[in-house]
Amino acid sequence: MAAGRPEPRIAATALIGLWDIQGRALRKYLTGSRKPAQIRQAVTADVQRAAKIVESVTRG
Helix, strand or coil: CCCCCHHHHHHHHHHHHHHHHHHHHHHHHCCCCCCHHHHHHHHHHHHHHHHHHHHHHHHC
């Protein structure tokens, strides 16, 4: 697909959005009260929830 098309641009924007979700989740859960495995699980859950929204939009 050509770089000037809207599909690659919106896909890149969605991926950057998921990266932002991950960063925000890390800040939210890195409070010192959780073990590393718990942090990983919580961050992963937040990113997966956001990814499901992106997926539902792309499926229509």
